[in-house]
Amino acid sequence: MNKTITILTLGLQITLTFIATFCIYIVFALFDSDFGIDGLFGLVIFQPIIAIILSSLTIFVCLVVGLPIRLYSKLNYWWTTNFYISFIGTIIGLTFLFLALLPTFRETVTYNLDGQPTLKQIPNSMLFISGWLITAFSLLHIYPPRQLTEKIKTIFKRITYPK
Numbered sequence: 231m232n233k234t235i236t237i238l239t240l241g242l243q244i245t246l247t248f249i250a251t252f253c254i255y256i257v258f259a260l261f262d263s264d265f266g267i268d269g270l271f272g273l274v275i276f277q278p279i280i281a282i283i284l285s286s287l288t289i290f291v292c293l294v295v296g297l298p299i300r301l302y303s304k305l306n307y308w309w310t311t312n313f314y315i316s317f318i319g320t321i322i323g324l325t326f327l328f329l330a331l332l333p334t335f336r337e338t339v340t341y342n343l344d345g346q347p348t349l350k351q352i353p354n355s356m357l358f359i360s361g362w363l364i365t366a367f368s369l370l371h372i373y374p375p376r377q378l379t380e381k382i383k384t385i386f387k388r389i390t391y392p393k
């Protein structure tokens with residue numbers, strides 16, 4: 231039963247993180263789009279593919295980095311008891327992502343467009359990368375409160391082994 235709950239929790243964590251990172255990437259792609267025919271085609275076709283790849287890669291890296299939380303029982307107990315740390319990390323990461331979009335933190339880059347140097351305002355890359363990673367790690371390692379997990383285990387035991 232513990233393995234079932236662990237697998238369900240991991241599946242839910244991965245799904246939640248994938249949906250969130252995919253949506254975050256698409257929102258940033260929308261802010262970066264110039265909305266021409268080629269820009270719309272790239273936004274509809276290529277950007278979702280890139281979002282899937284980056285979200286999957288981020289989840290893999292965050293799983294590897296967070297493996298001690300899952301494998302070391304004392305750390306896992308501490309992390310699941312102090313579940314609010316993940317929520318705080320998610321809020322901090324989303325705040326960084328929001329700040330990256332604000333005009334005061336935007337960066338100006340120069341690129342060539344038809345041989346002409348063109349200036350473009352883009353979101354702050356350091357805030358974006360930090361916010362992306364903190365949000366992904368925090369969402370991937372959100373656990374329900376220990377009390378809720380114990381209640382669910384009790385309910386599963388009653389269903390599986392009726393008196």
